[in-house]
Amino acid sequence: MSVRRAASRVVGTLVSLGMVAVLGFFLFRVLPGDPVLTLTRGRPVTPGEVARLRHEFGLDRPLVTQFVDYAASLLRGDLGRSYFYDQPVARLIAERVGPTLLLTGAALVLSVSLGVWLGQWAGWRRGSAFDRAATAAAVVGWSVPAFWLGLLLLMAFGGPLPTGGMVTPGSDASGAALAWDVARHLVLPALTLAAVQFAQYTLTMRASVLGELGEGYLTTARAKGLPEDGVRARHVLPNALLPTVTLVFLMLGQVIGGAIAVESVFSWPGLGYLAYQALSAPDLPLLQGTFLVFSATAVVSNALADVVYRLIDPRLRGT
Amino acid sequence: MAELRWRDVSVEYRAGRPGTARARRGEPEASGVLAVDGVSLRVPAGATVGLAGESGCGKTTLALSALRLLPRSARVRGEILLDGENVRDLSFGRLRAVRWTSASVVFQGAASSLNPVRSVGWQIAEALRLHPGADWIGRRGRRARVEKLLGSVGLSPARAGAFPHELSGGQRQRVLIAMALACDPQIVIADEPTSALDADVAARIQDTLGALVRERGLSLLLISHDLPMLARACERLVVMQAGRIVEEGPSADVLEHARHPYTRRLAAASLAVGDRSVRRPRSRPPTGTGGRLEASGVTVDLAGRGVRTRAVAEASLAIERGEIVALVGPSGAGKTTLARAMLGLQGVTSGKVLFDGRPLPRGAALRAFRRRVQFVPQSPDAALSPRQTVWDAVAEGLRIHRVPGDERTLVEDALRAAELEPTERLLGALPSELSGGQRQRVVIAGALALNPELLVADEPVSSLDATVRAEIVALLAHLRDARGLGALVITHDRGLAWALADRIAVMRGGRIVGVGGVEDVLLGG
Numbered sequence: 001m002s003v004r005r006a007a008s009r010v011v012g013t014l015v016s017l018g019m020v021a022v023l024g025f026f027l028f029r030v031l032p033g034d035p036v037l038t039l040t041r042g043r044p045v046t047p048g049e050v051a052r053l054r055h056e057f058g059l060d061r062p063l064v065t066q067f068v069d070y071a072a073s074l075l076r077g078d079l080g081r082s083y084f085y086d087q088p089v090a091r092l093i094a095e096r097v098g099p100t101l102l103l104t105g106a107a108l109v110l111s112v113s114l115g116v117w118l119g120q121w122a123g124w125r126r127g128s129a130f131d132r133a134a135t136a137a138a139v140v141g142w143s144v145p146a147f148w149l150g151l152l153l154l155m156a157f158g159g160p161l162p163t164g165g166m167v168t169p170g171s172d173a174s175g176a177a178l179a180w181d182v183a184r185h186l187v188l189p190a191l192t193l194a195a196v197q198f199a200q201y202t203l204t205m206r207a208s209v210l211g212e213l214g215e216g217y218l219t220t221a222r223a224k225g226l227p228e229d230g231v232r233a234r235h236v237l238p239n240a241l242l243p244t245v246t247l248v249f250l251m252l253g254q255v256i257g258g259a260i261a262v263e264s265v266f267s268w269p270g271l272g273y274l275a276y277q278a279l280s281a282p283d284l285p286l287l288q289g290t291f292l293v294f295s296a297t298a299v300v301s302n303a304l305a306d307v308v309y310r311l312i313d314p315r316l317r318g319t
Numbered sequence: 320m321a322e323l324r325w326r327d328v329s330v331e332y333r334a335g336r337p338g339t340a341r342a343r344r345g346e347p348e349a350s351g352v353l354a355v356d357g358v359s360l361r362v363p364a365g366a367t368v369g370l371a372g373e374s375g376c377g378k379t380t381l382a383l384s385a386l387r388l389l390p391r392s393a394r395v396r397g398e399i400l401l402d403g404e405n406v407r408d409l410s411f412g413r414l415r416a417v418r419w420t421s422a423s424v425v426f427q428g429a430a431s432s433l434n435p436v437r438s439v440g441w442q443i444a445e446a447l448r449l450h451p452g453a454d455w456i457g458r459r460g461r462r463a464r465v466e467k468l469l470g471s472v473g474l475s476p477a478r479a480g481a482f483p484h485e486l487s488g489g490q491r492q493r494v495l496i497a498m499a500l501a502c503d504p505q506i507v508i509a510d511e512p513t514s515a516l517d518a519d520v521a522a523r524i525q526d527t528l529g530a531l532v533r534e535r536g537l538s539l540l541l542i543s544h545d546l547p548m549l550a551r552a553c554e555r556l557v558v559m560q561a562g563r564i565v566e567e568g569p570s571a572d573v574l575e576h577a578r579h580p581y582t583r584r585l586a587a588a589s590l591a592v593g594d595r596s597v598r599r600p601r602s603r604p605p606t607g608t609g610g611r612l613e614a615s616g617v618t619v620d621l622a623g624r625g626v627r628t629r630a631v632a633e634a635s636l637a638i639e640r641g642e643i644v645a646l647v648g649p650s651g652a653g654k655t656t657l658a659r660a661m662l663g664l665q666g667v668t669s670g671k672v673l674f675d676g677r678p679l680p681r682g683a684a685l686r687a688f689r690r691r692v693q694f695v696p697q698s699p700d701a702a703l704s705p706r707q708t709v710w711d712a713v714a715e716g717l718r719i720h721r722v723p724g725d726e727r728t729l730v731e732d733a734l735r736a737a738e739l740e741p742t743e744r745l746l747g748a749l750p751s752e753l754s755g756g757q758r759q760r761v762v763i764a765g766a767l768a769l770n771p772e773l774l775v776a777d778e779p780v781s782s783l784d785a786t787v788r789a790e791i792v793a794l795l796a797h798l799r800d801a802r803g804l805g806a807l808v809i810t811h812d813r814g815l816a817w818a819l820a821d822r823i824a825v826m827r828g829g830r831i832v833g834v835g836g837v838e839d840v841l842l843g844g
Contacts, residue, residue, distance in 0.1 A: 216431035220498075223386055223426075224446040225418040227411075234445070238436045314436055314482040 013303050020295035021074060021288075025067055028287045031279075035059070035083050038281045057083060057284075070288070079292070080285030084278070089289035092274060097293075099166050100270030103263070104255045106186055107193035112248055114194065115201025120240070122202065123209025124232055134202060142199035150192040150265035161187055164267035189266040193259060197251070204247050208240035215239075242313050249305035253298030321402035321421055321505035323362040323385060323538065328397035329562075330355040330380050330389065354380040356562035357397075362506065367532065367539040369549030369570065371585060372559035373784040374755075378542050381559075382508045385540075386418050402505070420450050422506035423499040425492075425528070427515060432495060433483040439494045440465050440479025446501040454503075468497040472527055488650075489520035496528055506538040514543060517649050517811045525552055544785050546585045550574045558582045588785035590792070590814030592841050597789075597818045599796040600837070601642065609675055610772030610805055612661055612692060613637040617670035619656050630656040632829040633670065638773060641803035643795065645816035645837070648826035654809045657826070658775050661807070662694055690720050693766035695776040699758035703750040709734070710746040713765045720769060733768035736802075737761070738794055756787035763794065774798075774806040780815060792819050817841055 036053050054060050058069060073080060079089035115138075122134040154163055162168065162185045173181055212218070213236070221235045222228075260272035267273065271290055278286035310316045332352045355377040362368045372378045383389050384399055387406050399406040402421055409417065426432035434442060440462075447461045455464040466476035472493040483491055492512055499507055509528060513521035529552055532539045543549050549556055549570070556573040558566040558581065566579040577583045590597050619631040631653040638644045646654050659665035661672050663679045672679045680688055693716075696702045703712050713730045716722075722729065731742040737760040739745055750758055759779065766774055779795070780788040796819060798804045810816055816823050816837065823840045825833040833840055 216426060217434040219383070219388055220424075220426055220432050220442075220495075221434070221445070223388055223418055223424050224498075225415040225420070225449045226445070227415060235434050235437075239434070242436070314438075315484045 009303060009306070013299055016299045017292075017296055020299070021071070021292060022067075024288050024291040024295070025070055026063075028282060028284055028291070029063065031282050033282050035281050035284060039083060079289040082278075082283055082286040084281055084283045084286065089285050092286065093271065093289055093293055096269060096271045096274050099268060100256055100259060100263070100272065102166075102182075103186065103189055103193065103268055103270055104259050106190040107197060107259075108248070108252070108255055110190060110194035111198035112201055115198035116205050116241070116244060118198070119202040119205025119244075120209055120232075120237065123206040123213070123240070124236070126206075126210060126213075131206075135206065138199035138202040141195050141197075142203075144196060145261070146192060146196045147261040147265050149195060150189070150262055153188050153192055154265070157188060161185075163188075166269050185268075189259075189262050189268050192265075193255075193262050197255070200247065200251070201244060205240060205244050208243050209236055212236045212239050242309070245312060246305050246309045249301055249308050251301075252304070253294075253301035256294060256297050321538065322364045322400075323402075323422060323506050323508075323540065324398075324400040325358055325360045325381065325384070326398040326400065328355055328358050328381070328384065328395065328399060329353060330377070330384060330396075331394045332390075333392045333394060353562055354393075355384070358559075358562070358564055360557060360564065360567075362538050362540050364505070364538055365536050366555065367541065367553040369553035369556045370540060370542045370559060371544065371546050371549050371556060371582075373544050373585070373786065376559045377562040378559050379510055382424065382510050382540065382542055385422060385508060386424065387414055388424075416450070419446050419499075419504060420502045421504060422508060423502070423504040425495050425499045425507060425509035425512045427492075427495075427511045433491060435483055438480050438482055439486070439491075440469075440481075443468060443479075443494070443498045443501055446498060450502045452502065464501070465497075468501055469494070471500070471531065472497045473523075487520075488516050489524060492516065492524050493527065496524070496531070500531060500535075503535075504537070506540070507532065508540045508542070510542045511544070512541070513548075514545065518813060519649055521548075528552075544585075545589060546574065546582075546785075547589050547591065558585065584786055588789040590789070590812075590818040592813050592817040594817075597814075598837075599792070599818060601821050602800050604641070608640065610640040610691070610803075611637065611673075611675055612773055612805075612807070613673040613676075614657065614661050615671045615673060617657065617660055617672060618668045619653075619660050619665060620668045621656065629829055631660065634826070634829070634831045635670075636661075636824050636831060636834065638805050638807050640772065641799060641805050642821050643799055643806045643808060643819055645820035645823045646807060646809045646826060647811065647813060647816050647823060650811060652826040653829040654811075654826050655777055658777060658807060658809050662692065662775055663688065664694075686720070690716075690769050691771050692773045692775060693769060693771040695759075695762055695766055695774055695779050697778040697781060699755065699762045700750070702762050703758060705750055707750070708746065709739075709748050709750075709753075709761050712750075712761055713768050716765055716769045722769065729768055730764075733764040734761075736767045736798070737764035739764060754787070755783050756790060759783060759787075759791055760794070763791075767798070772803075772805065774804060775809075776806055777809045778811070779808060781810070781812065788815070789818075795819060813841060 036050055036057065036059065040050060040053070051060070058066055070080070079093070081087065082089050082092055085092060118134040118138070122131040125131055166185050167178065167181050171181060218231055218235055221231045226234070256271060259270060260276055262268070263270045263272035264276045271293065275287065275290040275294075277283070278290060330353075332354055358381060360381070370378050370381070380389065380393070384395055385401060385406065387409075389395065395407060401417060404417070406414070406417070433439065443465045444461045447455045447464055455461045465479050469476050469478055474490060474493050474497070478486070478490070486494065496512070512528065513524050516524065525548065539553070541549060541553055546556070550573070553570055556567060556570045557564055558573065558579065560581045566573060566577065566582045573582060574586060577586055587597075614634055614636045617631055617634050618629065620627045621630045634653070634657050636644070636646070636657070646658065648654050656665060660667050663672065663685055674688055674692070679685065710730055713733050714726050717726060717729055730746065734740070734742045734745060739757065739760045750761070753761065776795070780791050783791065792815065795806060795808070799806065808815070808819060820837050823835065823837050824831050825840060
């Protein structure tokens, strides 16, 4: 990639992020609900105290002034302070990035390996019983709401496996015991997430394989004496994987935000759960912060997908 | 030495299944078509046999049947004997061992015959890996052999690391020849190895292939639609039409004393430079005025990947009213760029394009110019939308330019002018229901509907079969004589220029290196 191209890519990414920040700010101001009233609900407060709290949050000032303040602190790297937790938003987010990456990473590995494997064979043996079963499973997984599937799994396996959180409350395990505890907590949410996500890899992979089947180079490979497995593994796959790899990188961005439903069902202490909690207040600084993180991952992974696609496809190298 | 023999072979394609290549391209699947019908053909050891016929005659099906490479929908009957063994009875393991070692195929060098994400060296070495031989042991032995093979087809050994898209069409064809020779087969089947290439490149590749076949004493089955080329390259000729062999014999006999009318048509359809019987010069001076298009000192720089390339350098060319000018030259010479500049589709870096003495207008007035100068692109498949009926395709220009009058009448007139009848049946047809020649006529009808003064046609017949090509040439010549319709015809085919043009301009490396009468340019130099 030329320097000019890289520079224009970086500028484009920054512009997108700037627009996301603006959008996020005004979007959440339109939400119904008053953060101050939510915070003080069920407590005896005087109108004076409510007004003081509103002043403290800066909510009594004009929207434009609020935005200018927000933008100025954002440029300094300050995401603000959560109304609800009374802690810096940046710290809250930093604490929860790890668990989210653990969950979405595990789900990604599961869904990509399952999806690519299923899709590859479904395309290669198009029209077979395997193809029909794999496609049906993918469509079902794609259509099922994540929270609903999560609840079903909770009901089915909630006893033998832990039902929420990332570690057993009150446990002071460390080392291998801690890892085992986390792994057991990870099973259900990761399975749920993978089940609703593998479909797109299956369907993309299947379509890509089908797209290659009519190509002349497969006849060339067969004519050379390659067995069918060799034709599939050495010629079809490297071509068919290209769109799928790009899709994986595109999905990286959505995967982090897409875990909101699953994290909420399983009380997984990640970013999605945090965003969900912030939404119910609404805890405006926290909402803006998480929204910014979700969007930034999406924007960055889009840029990454573009770069990776150029690296893995020889036809695009050097463009 | 091995011989290849088909004994009473028939191949039938069953009704289409979804997912085959044809179905995905949106073409209707032929149901139960007999592609090869009772063919017996012998390629004796060390012999060269040319198999001629047009697209759809079953020649490629016959070629692929030799190594049992037909799709599963094909049902084969008869005996296919490769070195005495019936290919149809071989176990899959034995078949794989025979493939590429007894017989190999030189596929058409179109990009799709090579895997786009593997280097060409890798793809040649794959054949060596599959069939270990004493001359290529281990990785190093294979690499040395690949380099030697590339050298034998006139490519630099360094090209082994190149990917197919980094090579020209001619280079890809050379790679496919090298690949076919990798495992020292006794029989080589070459399926249209040069029909997608420029005449010059094609001739050089035929020489390379011919020399290698002679040197190694191989049997060659060369498949093409170009009868004279086959006659030059092969000892015997076999002519196929609609799945049957209609004529065969020694090459000179078949070419000069063709008995079957189809062979005569095929032979006549090839437009040989110097053959005065195929030439159709202007019969009378043009009537009326207007329609003179001129490029004056046009230079076009194209920017791409941060590099500016000079595609056209100070080219001057004029097309007079009612005159057909052929712009010839190898691919990459800048022919299409110059034509695009003359159509106002491409900005010029310097120089002028004049229509009837005035510079090309800008903005709204350019639309009026476009109506008077119509463009006929190379491939009708790309030019026609697969979902548009013939009526819609032809009427599109009429609608854009809001031509007054009854649309149906205008469309039918245009179809008749392009010699497409009966118009009632064709109006509702989709491109997939038409033959290649009919499709190109529909494109021409779309241009004629606007009653233009000049056509600019970019390789108007290169995607068509030889007999169809001759018909389109006749149509363009007729339009010139009957309507005074001039044309700029871009082609790399000197035979086409010879048959059709009144004047010829030769382009090379972005410059016009010669302009003159057809006979002077093509026969004089």
